[in-house]
Amino acid sequence: MTTIAIDPDTCSKCGTCIEICALGLIMKGKGNMPFMPDEVEAFCTKCGNCEAFCPEGAILPEYDTRYPTLSEEARQDITAGSLGLYMRQRRSVRNYQDKIVDRETIEDIIDIVRYAPSGMNNQPVHWLIVHDPAQVRKLAHITIDWMRSIMDSGIEHPLKPILPSLIAAYDNGKDPICRGAPHVAIAYAAAANPMAYTDSLIALSWFELAAPAFGLGACWAGFLKIAASYCQELKDELGLPEGHEVQYAMMFGYPKYKVYGIPGREPARITWK
Ligand SMILES: Cc1cc2nc3c(=O)[nH]c(=O)nc-3n(C[C@H](O)[C@H](O)[C@H](O)COP(=O)(O)O)c2cc1C
Structure with missing residues (x-):
């Protein structure tokens, strides 16, 4: 039994999962159908990135997940400004x-x-x-x-x-x-x-x-x-x-006091090469 299960009916064979897999465990099989060979299954960390990046949602979740596919609304970016604040x-x-x-x-x-x-x-x-x-x-x-x-x-x-x-x-x-x-x-x-x-x-x-x-x-x-x-x-x-x-x-x-301002910090120390 392989660790990841890919639905052959929904998989478009785009190969994204093959590129995404951090350890290169997913390979091209017959008719370009991706698969994970049994002998590398033990190395799979179950990170789920193959699931997350699959445009068709063709890879069955490793863990129970509330979000097997994300709605357009859920995919909306939080702005750098609001996150930074x-x-x-x-x-x-x-x-x-x-x-x-x-x-x-x-x-x-x-x-x-x-x-x-x-x-x-x-x-x-x-x-x-x-x-x-x-x-x-x-x-x-x-x-x-x-x-x-x-x-x-x-x-x-x-x-x-x-x-x-x-x-x-x-x-x-x-x-x-x-x-x-x-x-x-x-x-x-x-x-x-x-x-x-x-x-x-x-x-x-x-x-x-x-x-x-x-x-x-x-x-x-x-x-x-x-x-x-x-x-x-x-x-x-x-x-x-x-x-x-x-x-x-x-x-x-629960905090006793509210935050009214943001104190300063040292400038970032960055070296560019
Ligand atoms: C690893 C670590 C340990 C800390 N331990 C304490 C602690 O024992 N007591 C405390 O009052 N604050 C503790 N602090 C909070 C720091 O003092 C605080 O992060 C720092 O003064 C900067 O303030 P800020 O977190 O409000 O930006 C700790 C922070 C870190 C990251």
């Missing part, structure tokens, strides 16, 4: 309303995020959504306790110079770890997968970018991620499946 408006949100984001909304965001690119279409990212705000507070508490233990020990750690101010802020009733966010999204993956870190960062970037379209704000939780790499108590609390580790984390929720 949307993306530039993204801010790290560190102040949140005391309001729960319903699971359905979070699932809708992750349903977009699962379309993010991944090396070899490996799709290694799993999600742990810490939905209970009390659990989020507990993660922040464990992280601060871990920071205290670093300060109390002779351990050298690159974070050490900034830990006293984080601990002091926490002791003064602030949450410098999860910023009082109601929820945290943790992208985790098999520890043995060397590609998973990059894929997880891409997925979380998509999460952060998608959030404002749902009225939400997010912020990378770097301190939480670092603690999750070292602190056994935090690992135990997260309880990821055996052999899996936190790749990165992001706090999110």
